Amino acid sequence: MTAARRCAERLWALAAPAAAGPETAAEPALISLLERFYQQLSQGEEPLRLTPLELETLAPLLGSLPLELEQAADGTPRLWSRRSWQRQQRLIAALVERLSQHGGLLVTGGAGTGKTSLVRELLAEEGNRRVLLTAPTGKAAARLREALAGFEPPLEGGTLHRWLEATGGGQFRRNRQRPLAVDTLVLDELSMVDGALLEALLEALPAGVRLLLLGDPGQLPPIGGAGVLEPLQQRLQQLNSPCWRQLQRSHRFNESTALGAFVGALRQQASPQALQGQLAQLGDNDNLRWHDLRQGFPASVATALQSQRDCLRQQALDRHCSDAELLGQLEQLMLLCPRRLGQLGVTALNGRFLGIDPQKPLSWPSGTPLLVTRNDSELNLANGDLGVLRPNATGQPEALIASADGPLRLPLALLPGLEPALALTVHKSQGSQAQRAVVVVPQPQGLDPRLLYTALTRARGGVDLICPPLDMAGA
Numbered sequence: 268m269t270a271a272r273r274c275a276e277r278l279w280a281l282a283a284p285a286a287a288g289p290e291t292a293a294e295p296a297l298i299s300l301l302e303r304f305y306q307q308l309s310q311g312e313e314p315l316r317l318t319p320l321e322l323e324t325l326a327p328l329l330g331s332l333p334l335e336l337e338q339a340a341d342g343t344p345r346l347w348s349r350r351s352w353q354r355q356q357r358l359i360a361a362l363v364e365r366l367s368q369h370g371g372l373l374v375t376g377g378a379g380t381g382k383t384s385l386v387r388e389l390l391a392e393e394g395n396r397r398v399l400l401t402a403p404t405g406k407a408a409a410r411l412r413e414a415l416a417g418f419e420p421p422l423e424g425g426t427l428h429r430w431l432e433a434t435g436g437g438q439f440r441r442n443r444q445r446p447l448a449v450d451t452l453v454l455d456e457l458s459m460v461d462g463a464l465l466e467a468l469l470e471a472l473p474a475g476v477r478l479l480l481l482g483d484p485g486q487l488p489p490i491g492g493a494g495v496l497e498p499l500q501q502r503l504q505q506l507n508s509p510c511w512r513q514l515q516r517s518h519r520f521n522e523s524t525a526l527g528a529f530v531g532a533l534r535q536q537a538s539p540q541a542l543q544g545q546l547a548q549l550g551d552n553d554n555l556r557w558h559d560l561r562q563g564f565p566a567s568v569a570t571a572l573q574s575q576r577d578c579l580r581q582q583a584l585d586r587h588c589s590d591a592e593l594l595g596q597l598e599q600l601m602l603l604c605p606r607r608l609g610q611l612g613v614t615a616l617n618g619r620f621l622g623i624d625p626q627k628p629l630s631w632p633s634g635t636p637l638l639v640t641r642n643d644s645e646l647n648l649a650n651g652d653l654g655v656l657r658p659n660a661t662g663q664p665e666a667l668i669a670s671a672d673g674p675l676r677l678p679l680a681l682l683p684g685l686e687p688a689l690a691l692t693v694h695k696s697q698g699s700q701a702q703r704a705v706v707v708v709p710q711p712q713g714l715d716p717r718l719l720y721t722a723l724t725r726a727r728g729g730v731d732l733i734c735p736p737l738d739m740a741g742a
Contacts, residue, residue, distance in 0.1 A: 379519025407698030
């Protein structure tokens with residue numbers, strides 16, 4: 268018996284006398300649900316999303332347990348432990364108070380709706396106040412700083428872990444006793460930030476700091492599942508607060524393109540049948556191309572991925588190619604999939620197209636795309652930062668990382684954790700963009716629509732979507 272199963276049965280045994288009795292017909296289903304809940308908790312993931320049928324069957328019994336049931340903005344029922352639920356409610360209340368008292372603003376909208384353009388207008392009124400720019404990953408922080416370039420003096424940018432001086436294990440040197448020197452803080456990619464990290468940020472901010480928060484509610488929540496963007500937007504909407512601004516018109520993903528129309532349908536939670544209808548009508552010149560996975564991995568896409576790999580290797584060895592140009596090549600093509608494991612998961616695809624041992628970074632050839640998997644504030648690195656392997660002047664391998672301060676070079680042996688990254692999970696791609704994205708979805712049925720939306724909106728130009736028909740049962 269698993270630990271999750273033991274926890275589920277113990278909890279139900281304690282609660283059963285207050286419910287309909289231990290012999291209720293719904294007991295096996297409830298214990299199975301609680302087992303799933305504790306399995307997620309053991310992996311640091313909360314809340315648990317329920318199906319409408321689970322809610323209808325089990326909601327009367329859940330009331331006797333120390334759990335909280337809520338309805339998300341999209342109508343999905345979610346199950347929390349009471350402690351985590353109360354902690355999140357305190358965090359949301361603290362954010363609302365800070366936004367309201369100090370002229371803060373939550374700006375939400377899809378990709379390309381002009382969130383950073385609006386913030387640029389707001390920052391023009393800041394005068395001599397010290398402004399810090401931040402995001403969860405180095406690439407996202409670099410893009411934010413680039414989008415807000417032109418101020419004098421230049422605005423300072425960095426990852427959340429860098430500003431908070433993370434020491435590992437969820438600990439930070441910046442706190443209430445040693446706060447950040449900042450008057451206005453701009454935080455991008457709020458959808459990626461979990462509650463614990465945001466609590467640490469609030470602890471390290473002086474009382475009068477103005478918060479400008481940016482996020483796309485259509486994107487995936489943090490890997491742990493307990494994000495703050497959706498409930499914060501919901502609370503501000505309920506209060507009819509002027510501290511929330513929603514931008515709806517996308518300049519990059521609009522209805523005039525096939526990709527824009529498909530992304531819009533995902534945001535509107537269109538049915539699999541409607542989505543597949545759009546895919547079936549695509550033309551050769553559209554910026555969204557669908558490849559039926561039942562016919563195998565498309566040769567044209569495999570050729571493009573091999574070409575990207577070879578180009579990165581050539582440029583990494585070319586002394587006339589600058590670090591910025593090499594990182595720019597990394598942004599030409601991105602390969603994404605929902606999961607790490609499986610025949611078409613990240614691990615298998617990296618093995619297929621890179622042909623390297625993922626456990627031996629020192630043996631990787633120059634030009635290998637890489638992903639940082641641990642935070643290290645002293646090295647200015649965050650989990651999720653992307654880069655590429657490049658030799659230094661003496662031929663020793665170094666990691667070239669895209670950071671908020673520009674290209675960052677570090678000896679490969681210093682990096683706390685690395686993975687090859689021609690292929691990435693959709694979660695790890697958040698905060699990054701590429702001119703073209705290849706999205707592989709072996710089993711679209713039951714997939715969170717936000718995952719597909721997040722993957723497609725990584726592309727600035729076009730997308731190749733490789734999957735079975737979205738409306739094919741049991742694909």
